[in-house]
Amino acid sequence: MADQDISTPPNTSRLTAEELETYRRALRGEELDPADATLAELIRRGILLPNTHEVGTYVPTPYPYVESQLTAAVQRVLAQATEALAGIPAHVRELEAEQQRYNHCPSPVGTLLLNSVPTVNAETIRTVQTAEFEILTSQPGHRRPKILKGALPRDLEAAKRGVKVRTLYKTSGRMNATQREWVATMTRAGAQVRTLNEDFLRLIVVDRKHAFFEVFDDDGQVNQQAAAWYTQDRAVCALLAAHFRLQWERADPWVPEANDWVPEERDGGEPQPEDHPVTSKMQRTILRGIVAGKNHKVIGKGLDVSERTVTAQVAKLRNALGFETVMQLTHWWATSPERLLP
CATH class of the missing domain: 1.10.10 (Arc Repressor Mutant, subunit A)
Structure with a gap:
């Protein structure tokens, strides 16, 4: 018996009332009309076969064979569906690239206010874990040792995946032992760190598709009650990435393996710049x-x-x-x- 090529499975494994009646007539050995649509469907699905010994009659296909044929047909459809699902991300990225080429980049979401630090942490972890090529982080304030140690595995994993990690700190951070340890570990993994002795925005930009930044009040002061803004607006992400690059170009590389320059402390206990600098x-x-x-x-x-x-x-x-x-x-x-x- 030759295999039947059932390209697509039926919508249901159950026979309709008409199909069941035609099937019973075949089992009784009755002569059937070859032009009957119901009979043609049963033959197409491999449930009935022409009787080569008696023209006009039909014999049933053994049910184990029918089961295997229907199962194989369903599996082929599932394989095609799985392949189609796997191709969706690449298809969407292709469309996204074309939209960007013609400067048509609608924002998938607006800007969301994250009201709690745990929420910000959860969202940043999720976003960093999905980073594909770039993570830009600027931290103008002091990062507590617990936060630095907690972020290290996440940041290190991204750097080891080949993601370009760039972090900007204030110059005073060079005197922080825990921060120096974080920088040493990250730079060994390929990350880049610089320091800047001026004010800049606290922000995280991932793949220029996601950005987290501080919440400011109308008077320009940081809102201490809210945690952060989160946006996927491409225009905002591009602007923040450009701001980061401007600060980055003015900053000094921090290479822990070299002898770090640590500002001397004066009577007040705070590091001070030179009293009479040569440069303007x-x-x-x-x-x-x-x-x-x-x-x-x-x-x-x-x-x-x-x-x-x-x-x-x-x-x-x-x-x-x-x-x-x-x-x-x-x-x-x-x-x-x-x-x-x-």
């Missing part, structure tokens, strides 16, 4: 741009000054320090405490 704020911005690999024209555009002005400022600083080359100047900058000034 503009010159420090220019030096950070040079270290970041930017040319004078690009640096000038960011400062809203001409390329000639940038070149003149570099020359002025070289003369003040007695250097002949920009290479000497950048080497001095890399080891000078002035790089930690705003």
Whole structure:
């Protein structure tokens, strides 16, 4: 007996009343009309077969064979459905890429207010665990040892998966032993950490699709009652990522394996910048741009000054320090405490 090719299973394994009556007539050996639609359906489903010994009559297919055929048909449909389900994410990403190409990126959700720290923690953990290529974090405040140790396994797992992890701390964080330990572990896993001696926003941006940031009141002060905003609005995520990059370019790399520069403490117990810095704020911005690999024209555009002005400022600083080359100047900058000034 040849296998029947049942491409699609019936909607139900039960026979209709008409099908059951036709099936019974076949079992009784009655002659059936080959043009009958009900008979044709039973033959298509492999339930009846033409009797090769008596034209016009039909014989039943052994029920174990019918069961195996119907089961195989259902399994084929399930396999096709499973394959289709597995392909949905790639299909959606393809559509998403096309929408972004034509600057059509509607936000999937609005901006949600997370009112409690546990809620923020749960959402950030969930989001970081699904990160695909980038996690940007800026932490202007002091992170308690318990929080740092609790976040380490999550952050470390992301870095080991190949996700680019960048974290920005305040310069004062270099004096925190627990924070230094966190940085040492994360940088060994491939993460990058920098410090900045000025104010910046507390935020987390994941894949430029998710962002968490502080809640501000109308007077510009941080709302201490609310925990954080969470958004998937692409425009907001892109803006916050751009803000992070601006702060990142002005910040100093934190490489724990090297000898960290820890500011000296004065009488008040707080680290202080030099009383009479050699560099001006503009010159420090220019030096950070040079270290970041930017040319004078690009640096000038960011400062809203001409390329000639940038070149003149570099020359002025070289003369003040007695250097002949920009290479000497950048080497001095890399080891000078002035790089930690705003």
